[in-house]
Amino acid sequence: MIDPVLLCFIMFGTACVLLMAGFPVAFTLAGTALAFALLGAALDVFSLSLLTAFPQSIFGTMTNETLVAVPLFVFMGVMLERSRIAEELLDNMGRLFGSLPGGLAFSVCIVGALLAASTGIVGATVVTMGLMSLPTMVRRGYDKRLACGTIAASGTLGQIIPPSIVLVLLGDQLSVAYQNAQFSMGIFSPDTVSVNDLFAGALLPGLMLVGLYILYQIGYVVMRPQGAPAIADERPETLAGFAFFRQIFRALAAPVLLIIAVLGSILIGLASPTEAAGVGAIGATMLAGYRRDEARGWPILLGVACMAGLLALTASFDLRSQRTVVSQTEWIAIGAAVVLTFGLAFGVIVALMRTFNWRDRDGERVLAAVCQSTMAITAMVFTIIIGARMFSIVFIGLGGADYVEEVLNNLPGGTLAAVLLVMVIMFVMGFFLDFLEIVFIVVPIVAPILLQMEMPDGGTMNPVWLGIMMAVNLQTSFLTPPFGFALFYLRGVAPPQISTMDIYRGIIPFVFIQLFALILLWFLPQVATWLPLALYGR
Template sequence: MEYLSLYLFAAVCLLLMLGYPVALTLAGTALAFAAGGILAGVFDAGFLNALPGRIFGTINNFTLVAVPLFILMGNILEKSKIAEELLDSMARAFGGLRGGLGISVVVVGMLLAASTGIVGATVVTMGLLSLPTMLRNNYSPSLAAGTICATGTLGQIIPPSIALVLLGDVLANAYQQAQLSMNVFQPKTISVGDLFVGALIPGLILVALYILYILVYSTLKPEAAPPADETRLDLGKLLKGLLPPLVLITVVLGSILVGAATPTEAAGIGAIGALILAYAKGQMDLARLREAVINTMEVTCMVFLILLGAALFSLVFRGFGGEELIHGFFHSLPGGVMGATLVVMVAIFLLGFILDFIEITYVVVPIVGPILLAMGLDPIWLGVMIAINLQTSFLTPPFGFALFYLRGVAPESLPTSAIYRGVVPFIIIQLLLIMALWAWPEMATWLPAQMKQ
């Protein structure tokens, strides 16, 4: 019977590849398999009794309130053109350097990624704002495209990230399940804030490596990243564009790091702060606010509908014995916990071609997370590894989501092959970071441990 769980998983992947809606596919396929299993006498209908409790737990989860608030914060910053003003100021500051425009894109993209936390929003915004400027200044099309795509995926790892909020919530539950399975009756837990702290150092290292690559590339190939035409530095304008979003993100993230606010409370501060900034700059009116709120509502509804569909899917998957099947498979792998982790990372990387981070977080991680954590992995390290792994997957040709987002807003004169060539060096950088994290888990675990002392 447990092999039916694999057929369920395969059916969901197939339907998603055919383009059916994610949330309805998860819930509908699970219900169809459950009904068939009940009629065949191989599925216990009692498993479905837990569904109302799971739905209520999802809707009543205080941590997940941070999701719409962070989305609203990012929407307001985008609609108020704060990112556009910041990019213009940074371009004037660094444009006189070879590769200066690329560095500006990385820095602004990092701040935008921290504020929106959504890969698609960051790639599209940076593509519309910076790609025409880079091409107009005779940047190599592949370098320009690769920089924008790679910067857009920083929303997976730079806190405060929606991906980390969802991943932290799932891993906290998985960690408690793992400890209870080991007869630990006073289980420890982790929080979303712990995952934010753990992702901080790897995220900043990744940004630094991006900038270093652009500097080296522009030095070796000066014609690929020439200085910008307009490089008049206006310090006042630079500070005016840089300080407000930087202060906002510092307050949001800093309040979490020092323990003054939970991620949900910090998200509320961020949303209100973004609104104040937008009104102070005269870039927010009722029409723009309405558009930001409606977009926030649409994305939030999509996220929570996926969570409910994933809750039903994971329940039926466990009802068919899928968790025991995977548990036995992991323990039979050579290499123990590291062998099992490698298999999971490869599987998540491949699933990142067809599933968004929300589906993977709420479908795959609840299945494999408790097993890996019960085998002794640190939950913060595992969360950071999954986030960077997904970031790499979203960047990898030919199916990476970031590539599709940029292709949708790039001019037809930019060939798709140039986009593919441009992201390869950044993929290598991300793989190097994954290997470094594998070799030195302290990159993710040291700072959270210090913060708790």
């Protein structure tokens, strides 16, 4: 009789080979798992009754309110990309810093951070910056490898700087894993870890990465100034002095306000990630509508003012009318909220009409293109979730999870060695697999085990720290050849004089920077845990 654990790891290897061969992710995971479940049943090492958990798992995914944030954040990001916010930011930041040595590289990093906090879509960010900045940087005499590495690395910041789809999905997986870990330890009133905690924990590490990128660029400028020269100030006379800074403020104000509205409402506890994602989707739509016709922007501005008023009323009053006792002041606040809702609805309707009638460079209606992209990306994510659930059920049913737990618990070096091994495995898998496969295959298996293990100080592992370590590691997978998606995105829009080897060599320093960031988080976990502790006490 074959050892079921051996069968389990043959299944894992088969899935990896099929994924690297280019087969669709969701169908590969589900199909491989089902085939090995049937094989295991035929060999009498797997009970098909375990598959009855699969429909319930799908139902749990369908009713998971946290995951509703995924299509809303995707909609927000695609809408902002289509409304050309990135183009304005890149153009104005280039003018602001271009006269400094390395200024264009600094601009790309800053814009990458702003787009990460407002869109969070790696593909759109890399493509936009590749189309706009890469030809300019090469034409201005920048080293091709520095230019390629800067654009690819800055584009991946959307994976770690909240609000991030990766953090939403990782937070959902860690929440389940943390509860399972506590149940296994006999704790039946478990603490929770939420997406809010991961958002708060990821903010400082994300900004730290931006700072490390810029420090590397400064060092590059000092060592090789000819590779990142300053450019002459070519601003037109109409953009001199105060007029220029007014245009900079105009380009920055909208995305910064959207970031504050979305991320701020999550961090201060005013809204859940799903509710904040709804605010972001509406805000992005109104911003696109305003950009379409700024001369007649008053309906949009009215809607924005009404949205701000509603957020303020929600924070200050209990607006539920179905209560036994409602004070006169609260009735006035409820009435004001109704009026503000009508104003917001008017602004949203105007924005939707404008984006529906607005055609982009390809002749597509912006709203239709945004909805199609959102549907395609969301369907891909949720189909992968369903396939990964089947894979996890079969992997656990064959005894793979028990074997992994035994290996991790018996490693010389204890908990830290186990974490190091998991980080190395995730890093290596990032060379060949997408972050979604790693999140849904590896995290459900190893996270419950790691979160039960005892740390050197006698306590258990902080789930926020573990989540941020995994998130930074997953971000690196976008940059590591041969299957780093940021590299593919940049290769697709790079000018002819940029070779694939220029891109591969350019990202090497930034991969090492991200590994250095992981080392800093290892020795300074407070970078990830301080803000959640300050905001939520955990």
